[in-house]
Amino acid sequence: MSTPTATPTVAPTVRPLTTPEADALIESAARAAQSLGVRGSVTVLDAGGQLLGFRRDDTAVLISGETSTRKAYTALQLDAPTADLVDLVRPDGLFHTLPTALDRPLLFLAGGVPLHRDGRLIGALGFGGGAPEQDHRIVTAAIAEADLA
Template sequence: MKIYREKKTISSEMGNQMAEAAVKQAKQLGIKINVAIVDEGGLLVHFRRMDQAPILSIEIAQNKAYTAIAFGLPTHEWHPLIRNEPALREGIVHTPRLVVFGGGFPIKIGEEIIGGIGISGGSADEDMACCQAALSLIQ
C-alpha cells in the first residue's frame, strides 16, 4: 500500500523564467510591474520588481498569488462570486491577503495546483495579460 504521493511544485528556476516572460509582456504594454511566484503553500519562490514599479504593488502582487492558491481561483473570478451577496461581499474583503480583482492565477499541472502567480502595477487587465504570458510557459 502506497501511503505517499509524489508532490509537484514550482521551482525557483521556473519562477524566474515566468517572471521574465511577464516582464517582457509588461514592457510591450509600457507598464512597470511586480511579479510574485509562490508555491502551493503560498510561500514565496520568486519575486521580481521592475525598476520604478509601484512600491504598494509589491505586497499586492504577493497577495494576489496567495489568493490564487488559497482557493484555486484566479483573483478576477472573486468579484462575480460575491457581488450579489452583500454579507459575503462586505465581510470577506476584510480577510487578510484576499484580493478580489485581476492579476492572480493558480499555476496548475492538469488539475493539480503547484503554485500561484500574482502581478501588480498595471490595470487589472494588464496584470492579467502579464500573468497569461508567464503561464504560457507551463500550459
C-alpha cells in the same frame, strides 16, 4: 476468518514548482508587462504560500509589490484566478464579506492565477502595477509561455 484489508489509495506525487520555473515565470511576466508598457511587480508563490520568486520593476510604484503578492496569495488560497472572483465580493456577491471576515492578505483584483501541474495546485503567480485587466493579461501570458508540464 480474516477480513481483507484494503490497499490505501496514494495520491500521485506531483513535482513541486521549482525555483528555475519561478524565474522563468518572472522573466515571461516581465516581457509581457514590457510589451504592454506596464511597470509593476511579479510574485511567485509555492503550493504552501511561501515566496518562491519576486521582482519589482525599478520604476514601479512601491505598492505593486504588495498587490502582486496578495493577488498570488488569493489565487492560491481559493484556487481560482482573481479575475473570476471580483464579482463574488461585490455587495450582492456570494463572498461579499470574505475580504473582511478573514485576517488574511486577500485581494480581489484581477492579476492573480493559480498554477497547476497534472491537475494539482503547485503555486500561484501574481502581477500588480497596471490596470487589473492588464495585470491579468500579463500573468496569463506568462503562464502560457511557461512550460510547467
